[in-house]
Amino acid sequence: MKKSFRPYLAFLLMGSALTFSACKDEKDPEPDHEHDVVTTVTLTLTPANGGQPITATWEDLDGPGGKAPEIDQLVLSANTTYTGSIAFASEEAHGDHHDTHDLTADIREEGTAHEIFYFANPQGLVTFTKTDKDANGRPIGLETTATTTATGTGKVRILLKHQPGTKSSTSNENTGETDVDITFDTSVQ
Amino acid sequence: MAQEQVYLDGEDPEQDCGLTLSGKVLDHDTREPLIGATIYIEELQRGTLSDEYGNYHFHHLCRGSYTLKVTYIGYEEERQSFRLSASTVRNLSLHIDARQLRQVVITGERLQEQAQATETLQGRELEETRGLSLGESLKKLTGVSSVQTGPTVSKPVIHGLFGNRVVIMNNGVRHESQQWGNEHAPEIDPLNAQQMRVIKGAAGVRYGSDAIGGIVLVEPSALPDSAGIRGEVTLIGSTNNRMGTVAGMAEGKLRQLPLSWRLHTSVKKAGSAQAPRYNLDNTGFEEQNLAAMLGYKRQRFGAELYYSYFHTKLGFLSSAHIGNLTDLGNAIGRERPEETGSFTYSIARPYQDVTHHLLKAKASYQTGELGELQFTYGLQQNVRQEYDRHRNTGDRPQLDLDLQTHTTELVWEHKPFANISGSVGASTIWQNNSYAGGTRPLLPYFLNTTIGAFVAEKWRKDNLQLEAGIRYDNKSLDIKRWDTAEGVLRPSYTFHNFSGSLGALYDLGYHVTLSANVGYASRAPHSYELFANGLHNSAASFERGNPELVSEDAVNTMATINYHSNLRLNGELSLYYNTINNYIYLQILPDYALGIGGAYLQAEYMQANARFWGADLSFDYALTNRLTLNNKTSLVYAKNRETDSYLPFITPGRTDNTLRYSFENKSASRLSDSYLALGGLYVSRQSRSDAQSDPVLAAPDAYFLLHAEAGTNLQFGKQQVELGIVGSNLLNTSYRDYQNRLRYFADEMGRMIMFRIKVPL
Numbered sequence: 021m022k023k024s025f026r027p028y029l030a031f032l033l034m035g036s037a038l039t040f041s042a043c044k045d046e047k048d049p050e051p052d053h054e055h056d057v058v059t060t061v062t063l064t065l066t067p068a069n070g071g072q073p074i075t076a077t078w079e080d081l082d083g084p085g086g087k088a089p090e091i092d093q094l095v096l097s098a099n100t101t102y103t104g105s106i107a108f109a110s111e112e113a114h115g116d117h118h119d120t121h122d123l124t125a126d127i128r129e130e131g132t133a134h135e136i137f138y139f140a141n142p143q144g145l146v147t148f149t150k151t152d153k154d155a156n157g158r159p160i161g162l163e164t165t166a167t168t169t170a171t172g173t174g175k176v177r178i179l180l181k182h183q184p185g186t187k188s189s190t191s192n193e194n195t196g197e198t199d200v201d202i203t204f205d206t207s208v209q
Numbered sequence: 210m211a212q213e214q215v216y217l218d219g220e221d222p223e224q225d226c227g228l229t230l231s232g233k234v235l236d237h238d239t240r241e242p243l244i245g246a247t248i249y250i251e252e253l254q255r256g257t258l259s260d261e262y263g264n265y266h267f268h269h270l271c272r273g274s275y276t277l278k279v280t281y282i283g284y285e286e287e288r289q290s291f292r293l294s295a296s297t298v299r300n301l302s303l304h305i306d307a308r309q310l311r312q313v314v315i316t317g318e319r320l321q322e323q324a325q326a327t328e329t330l331q332g333r334e335l336e337e338t339r340g341l342s343l344g345e346s347l348k349k350l351t352g353v354s355s356v357q358t359g360p361t362v363s364k365p366v367i368h369g370l371f372g373n374r375v376v377i378m379n380n381g382v383r384h385e386s387q388q389w390g391n392e393h394a395p396e397i398d399p400l401n402a403q404q405m406r407v408i409k410g411a412a413g414v415r416y417g418s419d420a421i422g423g424i425v426l427v428e429p430s431a432l433p434d435s436a437g438i439r440g441e442v443t444l445i446g447s448t449n450n451r452m453g454t455v456a457g458m459a460e461g462k463l464r465q466l467p468l469s470w471r472l473h474t475s476v477k478k479a480g481s482a483q484a485p486r487y488n489l490d491n492t493g494f495e496e497q498n499l500a501a502m503l504g505y506k507r508q509r510f511g512a513e514l515y516y517s518y519f520h521t522k523l524g525f526l527s528s529a530h531i532g533n534l535t536d537l538g539n540a541i542g543r544e545r546p547e548e549t550g551s552f553t554y555s556i557a558r559p560y561q562d563v564t565h566h567l568l569k570a571k572a573s574y575q576t577g578e579l580g581e582l583q584f585t586y587g588l589q590q591n592v593r594q595e596y597d598r599h600r601n602t603g604d605r606p607q608l609d610l611d612l613q614t615h616t617t618e619l620v621w622e623h624k625p626f627a628n629i630s631g632s633v634g635a636s637t638i639w640q641n642n643s644y645a646g647g648t649r650p651l652l653p654y655f656l657n658t659t660i661g662a663f664v665a666e667k668w669r670k671d672n673l674q675l676e677a678g679i680r681y682d683n684k685s686l687d688i689k690r691w692d693t694a695e696g697v698l699r700p701s702y703t704f705h706n707f708s709g710s711l712g713a714l715y716d717l718g719y720h721v722t723l724s725a726n727v728g729y730a731s732r733a734p735h736s737y738e739l740f741a742n743g744l745h746n747s748a749a750s751f752e753r754g755n756p757e758l759v760s761e762d763a764v765n766t767m768a769t770i771n772y773h774s775n776l777r778l779n780g781e782l783s784l785y786y787n788t789i790n791n792y793i794y795l796q797i798l799p800d801y802a803l804g805i806g807g808a809y810l811q812a813e814y815m816q817a818n819a820r821f822w823g824a825d826l827s828f829d830y831a832l833t834n835r836l837t838l839n840n841k842t843s844l845v846y847a848k849n850r851e852t853d854s855y856l857p858f859i860t861p862g863r864t865d866n867t868l869r870y871s872f873e874n875k876s877a878s879r880l881s882d883s884y885l886a887l888g889g890l891y892v893s894r895q896s897r898s899d900a901q902s903d904p905v906l907a908a909p910d911a912y913f914l915l916h917a918e919a920g921t922n923l924q925f926g927k928q929q930v931e932l933g934i935v936g937s938n939l940l941n942t943s944y945r946d947y948q949n950r951l952r953y954f955a956d957e958m959g960r961m962i963m964f965r966i967k968v969p970l
Contacts, residue, residue, distance in 0.1 A: 049691045084744065085802035085804070089805065198531075
């Protein structure tokens with residue numbers, strides 16, 4: 021009986037050898053990230069009557085949890101009207117590797133499914149008015165006018181909502197899926 | 210049990226040959242005499258018939274040992290051996306042959322083969338599930354439920370355990386896919402299966418030590434063994450999601466060569482499902498399957514080649530794809546999903562696109578009188594692409610995983626010697642996982658190499674069967690993951706996992722079988738449990754693995770009593786108690802994770818000692834020869850033994866009761882094997898849940914669903930056609946199921962009527 025087992029043993033080893041040699045995969049994961057997740061939001065406010073543009077950036081490269089996001093303070097002048105624009109990007113940076121995917125154009129293109137909402141606390145600290153429109157004539161919010169009056173400190177909260185099929189005359193900041201929900205500490209001087 | 214031994218000992222030299230053997234032949238249950246039964250003495254080759262009172266007699270018999278064989282149409286053959294030393298009266302009672310008694314074929318094993326509780330879905334019951342997914346089909350079995358993600362994704366749950374804890378054997382090959390995901394349904398075409406068997410409880414010995422919850426065996430029918438070609442076409446359609454399925458099968462055997470073959474294909478397409486009050490937006494799906502099988506069989510050598518292709522694209526309920534916790538709160542607060550849309554066959558983002566290839570090669574060789582040696586090689590590739598509802602991302606998926614698996618198995622099944630039969634074997638798994646660049650690194654790259662060996666033996670004598678088995682698996686796991694701070698990290702693990710089982714099966718008289726089984730299985734943590742890292746869009750939770758996890762191990766004790774071969778009542782009750790140490794589970798943490806999208810729940814894999822226990826009951830009661838009541842009830846309880854708290858996601862108690870009427874077959878009629886059934890499924894509220902086990906939303910209410918089935922065989926001249934109708938949720942009840950992950954967002958499907966036509970060609 022022992023003798024007759026030898027060929028079978030060879031059989032098994034053959035199969036296993038086939039298994040181990042057939043698919044050597046030496047590929048390594050690349051320093052890469054998901055290209056569709058927003059990591060960086062940049063708000064640019066340019067004074068309407070000339071002057072240096074003000075930018076504030078909210079950045080969280082490693083996603084929720086992990087390292088705390090880097091958040092700029094938004095410092096504005098009182099009694100000023102600004103032309104605002106906001107940019108969304110998916111970025112990665114470590115060592116000498118740097119990779120940026122701008123998502124702003126995609127959002128504009130899919131304007132009928134997106135809306136950006138701006139809220140100031142206390143109310144009236146800064147007032148944002150959306151100036152761009154989607155194909156259906158609904159506001160998008162990538163382009164704005166921001167107006168300040170009195171001095172004060174508070175917060176500006178910005179929401180990017182994805183509202184495919186639900187953006188309408190009655191949709192609001194509670195409609196759809198939240199892609200971005202960030203807050204800038206704001207000071208009007 | 211019938212005895213087969215024949216005594217030929219001690220022939221007395223002083224023969225007394227004037228003895229008489231007489232008695233009555235009776236029905237075992239009714240004690241009524243059976244007229245015209247054949248009674249035959251094998252040693253003497255003498256026979257007689259029972260008279261109009263059931264009496265029989267043999268005269269002029271010598272002293273000695275004899276074997277009596279009693280046969281009667283509609284009854285099981287009875288053999289009795291005895292020693293005749295004086296004139297004797299022996300009454301012979303016969304048991305009704307259960308297979309002949311009923312028009313309806315009994316499903317489930319009537320004679321148990323192993324001590325561990327098993328359930329089989331086959332025959333008519335399997336036919337009634339045609340058109341449903343694998344997970345939904347298996348719910349027909351007692352003790353099996355499913356974890357769902359909306360109406361399209363269903364994963365089998367055995368005694369409260371699922372995912373990596375349930376090993377699925379697809380045509381003899383371990384199905385290897387991304388089983389860790391609750392929203393990843395098994396990539397198997399149930400239409401190609403002739404039988405689905407579930408082994409309940411820890412069963413690591415035969416197919417791998419990770420089978421803590423049990424095993425699902427999906428088996429296609431055997432290749433034809435007589436020459437010629439035959440085929441079959443099945444058409445299935447349903448209301449509600451307006452699903453249409455076409456399945457075709459052709460098989461044959463060559464005349465000149467011992468070569469047989471089969472081709473099976475099926476195509477499914479369904480639109481969005483309908484809850485009673487609204488459309489479940491974007492829940493359509495499509496599926497394409499192909500299977501080809503080639504078999505070669507000579508006297509001692511057999512070989513089989515099998516290839517199957519599975520592809521599905523299935524939509525996800527659009528309103529379940531949410532951003533942060535505020536969105537989740539808004540969704541829960543809504544009466545109905547935000548987007549209901551209207552019925553459509555088109556599938557938009559979010560959706561999954563999954564392809565699974567399986568190539569199997571098997572060879573078997575008869576090792577003389579001793580048994581059979583089998584070698585099986587399996588190659589599988591599983592490509593899972595998940596398309597989120599993101600911006601304009603073109604055709605790119607956000608999750609794109611590629612899993613390749615090679616399995617080998619060598620088993621020697623030996624025939625009984627000294628009442629011992631069993632098998633010895635060794636197996637290997639080689640598995641490589643990677644993901645495409647620019648997609649979510651939810652699961653790291655990994656290479657898993659597992660080598661295992663096992664022995665499982667049975668000893669059987671008379672009424673008793675004893676079983677024992679042991680297995681050892683050595684698993685090495687090499688992970689490659691990208692870390693923003695440190696570059697490529699290569700953690701690696703080695704796990705040693707033992708499994709064992711001890712069982713006993715005892716036939717207590719003719720109608721009762723008692724069995725008990727203790728199974729031990731030990732499962733190494735999966736790469737996902739160790740290194741998950743990513744957002745789950747339908748749970749607003751950020752899931753993280755735990756690299757410190759160790760193997761979890763389970764000791765499962767089960768006792769079963771099976772009452773069978775009776776005229777009216779037949780059934781089975783099993784009780785189980787499963788202790789799992791280092792049970793791995795996903796715990797929602799008290800702190801939120803803050804990200805650019807706002808606040809998310811954080812969940813991390815943890816370990817605790819847990820306990821699962823429960824009972825499965827199933828029985829048939831024949832009210833009349835035509836009307837049968839069938840009951841299937843299962844209860845599962847679970848607890849975290851360390852904190853004495855409830856575990857999330859455990860199956861609530863469920864009971865399904867069905868009345869089935871089988872029509873008489875009339876020779877003049879075109880119809881045969883017709884039946885009509887009406888039943889109700891009651892699923893209780895999971896009362897063993899609280900704010901700790903379900904922090905997001907409390908368990909939904911209990912529900913009751915009415916269902917009905919009907920079927921017949923229609924004869925058109927020489928052509929036979931099988932017809933069937935299955936109706937589910939007939940009262941169009943709005944309800945939510947505790948084990949559906951999308952219960953936060955929407956109701957379950959409403960009424961659905963499914964029609965089925967099978968035409969053998």
